[in-house]
Amino acid sequence: MTKKKRILSGMRPTGPLHLGNLHGALANWIKIQNEYDCFFFIADWHALTSDYENTGSIGKNIDNMMIDWLSAGLSPDLCTMFVQSQVKEHSELFLLLSMITPVPWLERNPTYKDQIVQMGNKDLSTFGFLGYPVLQTADIILYKGDSVPVGVDQVPHIEIAREIVRRFNYLFDDVFPEPEAVLTESPKILGIDRRKMSKSYNNAIYLSDTPDEVMSKISKMITDPQRGRKSDPGNPDICNVFEFHKLYSSSDTAEQLNKECRTAGIGCVECKKIMGKSLLNFLEPIHDKRKDYESRPDFIADIVAAGCSKAREIAQKTMEEVRAAVKI
Ligand code: TRP
Ligand code: SF4
Numbered sequence: 001m002t003k004k005k006r007i008l009s010g011m012r013p014t015g016p017l018h019l020g021n022l023h024g025a026l027a028n029w030i031k032i033q034n035e036y037d038c039f040f041f042i043a044d045w046h047a048l049t050s051d052y053e054n055t056g057s058i059g060k061n062i063d064n065m066m067i068d069w070l071s072a073g074l075s076p077d078l079c080t081m082f083v084q085s086q087v088k089e090h091s092e093l094f095l096l097l098s099m100i101t102p103v104p105w106l107e108r109n110p111t112y113k114d115q116i117v118q119m120g121n122k123d124l125s126t127f128g129f130l131g132y133p134v135l136q137t138a139d140i141i142l143y144k145g146d147s148v149p150v151g152v153d154q155v156p157h158i159e160i161a162r163e164i165v166r167r168f169n170y171l172f173d174d175v176f177p178e179p180e181a182v183l184t185e186s187p188k189i190l191g192i193d194r195r196k197m198s199k200s201y202n203n204a205i206y207l208s209d210t211p212d213e214v215m216s217k218i219s220k221m222i223t224d225p226q227r228g229r230k231s232d233p234g235n236p237d238i239c240n241v242f243e244f245h246k247l248y249s250s251s252d253t254a255e256q257l258n259k260e261c262r263t264a265g266i267g268c269v270e271c272k273k274i275m276g277k278s279l280l281n282f283l284e285p286i287h288d289k290r291k292d293y294e295s296r297p298d299f300i301a302d303i304v305a306a307g308c309s310k311a312r313e314i315a316q317k318t319m320e321e322v323r324a325a326v327k328i
Pocket of ligand 2: 223224234236239240241242261267268269
């Protein structure tokens with residue numbers, strides 16, 4: 001039997017997960033946990049690289065993220081879930097890698113340059129933020145990950161990881177395989193204001209929103225901007241609510257509404273209510289599981305502890321090889 005490929009990926013615990021995260025990274029993880037040897041972790045140290053002034057909510061965010069993962073369908077029987085800061089080997093490897101990583105490799109990282117501009121309100125001129133990809137490299141190669149499913153913004157980081165691996169293997173010993181980035185395809189989910197769904201735009205529908213919150217957000221969604229009143233025909237092709245129908249309503253319902261919208265046979269208020277029902281129907285099992293997990297914090301803690309200890313075992317073994325290679 002050939003060994004299953006090892007997959008490794010992480011998320012920063014910066015807040016609750018929304019529908020965009022679900023249909024992007026998380027849905028992909030849930031699918032591949034059946035096929036590969038998957039390690040998924042919460043990158044809490046990475047959250048500090050930009051949120052170092054606000055560490056108070058990280059603990060709560062970690063617990064919530066674990067519940068989001070489990071209620072969406074990640075299973076501890078199929079994959080290993082852990083928390084980065086609970087496996088201290090990440091920091092030792094990060095330190096060693098930082099010794100061999102040329103600063104210009106980090107300075108020319110396009111994601112780094114973008115973020116400095118985008119998050120202009122934060123002081124990101126720190127050593128830790130510049131070294132973000134070095135820590136990410138440690139995360140991946142500590143487990144000798146073969147593939148790393150990521151969004152397109154993370155590809156430069158995996159490229160840096162490959163360069164660091166080549167340099168390490170050249171300077172010391174052939175300890176690490178070069179990880180490969182696998183692009184996660186994600187349907188573009190727009191927020192209620194038609195911009196990309198994002199926590200920072202305040203336009204997201206979260207997995208942990210109550211049904212009332214979901215319906216209230218849907219009632220505020222921007223529809224076909226050219227449709228002034230109910231008696232005007234609308235155009236579903238440019239309506240975000242209709243995109244949601246395509247995802248969450250039956251194809252018969254979507255087909256029917258498509259026609260009724262174009263002939264002004266239905267108003268947006270009604271159309272949104274139908275979509276809301278479909279979305280809540282889709283979210284119901286996730287909400288039910290969340291409720292169950294929230295009532296059993298010990299159960300969650302056990303899953304995390306088991307995941308961390310499995311991860312730690314592998315990480316310790318790798319670090320023995322690393323120390324031997326570096327001779328320290
Ligand atoms: N940088 C990733 C992100 O923001 C999170 C992350 C940290 C990660 N370490 C990783 C992803 C290792 C993949 C592999 O999305
Ligand atoms: Fe969009 Fe529905 Fe309104 Fe048509 S009726 S514009 S599909 S919300």
